[in-house]
Amino acid sequence: MVQVDENDLSLLFQQGIQGNAASFVLLARRLVSRLKKSDPATATLLAETLSSMSSPTRSVTQPVDADSRRGLLKEEMAVVLDHEPIWSPDIALKLGRVIDERRLATKLRLSGLEPMKALLFKGPPGVGKTMACRWLARELGLPLLTLDLATVMSSLLGKTGTNVRAVVDYGRGFPCVLLLDEFDSIAKRRDDERDVGELKRLVTVLLQAIDEWPSTSLLVAATNHPELLDPAVWRRFDLELDFENPSEPAIVQFLRAEGISVTVATELAAIYAGSSYADLRRSAQSAKKAAVLSDRSFEEVLAEEGLTSMAALQESTFLRDVKIKRLAAEGISHRDIAQQLGISHPTVGRVLKKTKGN
Numbered sequence: 001m002v003q004v005d006e007n008d009l010s011l012l013f014q015q016g017i018q019g020n021a022a023s024f025v026l027l028a029r030r031l032v033s034r035l036k037k038s039d040p041a042t043a044t045l046l047a048e049t050l051s052s053m054s055s056p057t058r059s060v061t062q063p064v065d066a067d068s069r070r071g072l073l074k075e076e077m078a079v080v081l082d083h084e085p086i087w088s089p090d091i092a093l094k095l096g097r098v099i100d101e102r103r104l105a106t107k108l109r110l111s112g113l114e115p116m117k118a119l120l121f122k123g124p125p126g127v128g129k130t131m132a133c134r135w136l137a138r139e140l141g142l143p144l145l146t147l148d149l150a151t152v153m154s155s156l157l158g159k160t161g162t163n164v165r166a167v168v169d170y171g172r173g174f175p176c177v178l179l180l181d182e183f184d185s186i187a188k189r190r191d192d193e194r195d196v197g198e199l200k201r202l203v204t205v206l207l208q209a210i211d212e213w214p215s216t217s218l219l220v221a222a223t224n225h226p227e228l229l230d231p232a233v234w235r236r237f238d239l240e241l242d243f244e245n246p247s248e249p250a251i252v253q254f255l256r257a258e259g260i261s262v263t264v265a266t267e268l269a270a271i272y273a274g275s276s277y278a279d280l281r282r283s284a285q286s287a288k289k290a291a292v293l294s295d296r297s298f299e300e301v302l303a304e305e306g307l308t309s310m311a312a313l314q315e316s317t318f319l320r321d322v323k324i325k326r327l328a329a330e331g332i333s334h335r336d337i338a339q340q341l342g343i344s345h346p347t348v349g350r351v352l353k354k355t356k357g358n
């Protein structure tokens with residue numbers, strides 16, 4: 001016999017009839033939690049119904065920018081990674097908790113709790129924020145939707161809030177992982193009043209999105225510059241993850257996975273200390289190609305390139321300029337180049353201007 005408090009039931013009916021989905025879900029969850037003792041089977045059934053129904057049905061068409069009609073999203077039904085990530089103990093622990101809470105969501109719901117739904121990834125460029133989100137989608141077997149604000153920004157200025165809203169509404173429609181990547185890019189261009197207003201609107205949209213986000217999906221915002229946004233915003237996320245450049249043991253692990261021996265990997269790790277994963281990967285790829293072209297060993301070329309890129313960079317302006325040009329050709333921003341090489345922003349501009357003139 002199912003024991004339910006009639007006041008609870010009456011409140012639930014009221015909210016349902018009024019079409020107040022958020023309150024309905026809240027009350028339903030409370031009911032499930034109370035039923036757990038007297039009737040665990042019914043409680044489990046209701047908890048499962050609640051998790052499968054709490055997101056509305058999927059809308060068919062992807063959102064597009066109202067003016068340009070350009071698609072706003074990248075949608076991947078099944079994420080494939082081209083290599084396995086290496087996580088620091090702290091990141092591994094946190095990502096593991098996210099996965100556990102999702103896998104055991106029914107158990108949580110039976111106690112009136114919800115799994116984490118909004119995550120914030122912080123950290124400098126090239127340290128695995130995007131990769132972690134992709135990894136999560138793959139591990140959870142969910143489709144990944146990516147809105148990269150850095151790439152859509154220019155055409156969207158003035159309507160970013162509206163576009164983010166459309167993307168969030170689309171993502172709420174079915175279980176998925178939605179990544180709002182490079183979330184701060186809009187904040188970087190605070191050169192005029194309009195941008196400041198736009199940023200404020202964007203923050204409002206983000207806060208609403210978190211509130212309305214169904215716990216059957218995961219919302220991830222990634223940022224290089226968390227300081228540009230109000231700390232109150234960040235407190236609304238269930239969990240913050242701070243990504244950092246790889247530690248020396250992590251670099252050793254990375255190089256080992258690339259096929260470098262322990263001894264050489266350990267020596268190289270000291271040289272590469274302070275590099276990001278993206279730097280490491282770039283160096284490894286370039287050394288692999290150079291090794292093939294010159295019939296030398298990959299280890300040897302990598303060691304040599306490591307030495308020139310890190311140590312000699314400080315001594316030789318020639319090497320420094322080569323590196324600046326290479327990074328610029330890869331589409332890295334002046335600001336990020338300056339940060340990576342520990343030089344000033346104007347220096348980067350000057351070097352690139354000089355090469356253009358030649």
Ligand SMILES: Nc1ncnc2c1ncn2[C@@H]1O[C@H](COP(=O)(O)OP(=O)(O)O)[C@@H](O)[C@H]1O
Nearest residue numbers: 085086087125126127128129130131277278281
């Ligand atoms: N934890 C990691 N383990 C191994 N490789 C990584 C890791 N994080 C990043 N990388 C490499 O660096 C590249 C850039 O990482 P990405 O996640 O795009 O950086 P971010 O989003 O933080 O700027 C990835 O494509 C991947 O090859």
Ligand SMILES: [Mg+2]
Nearest residue numbers: 129130181222
């Ligand atoms: Mg990224």
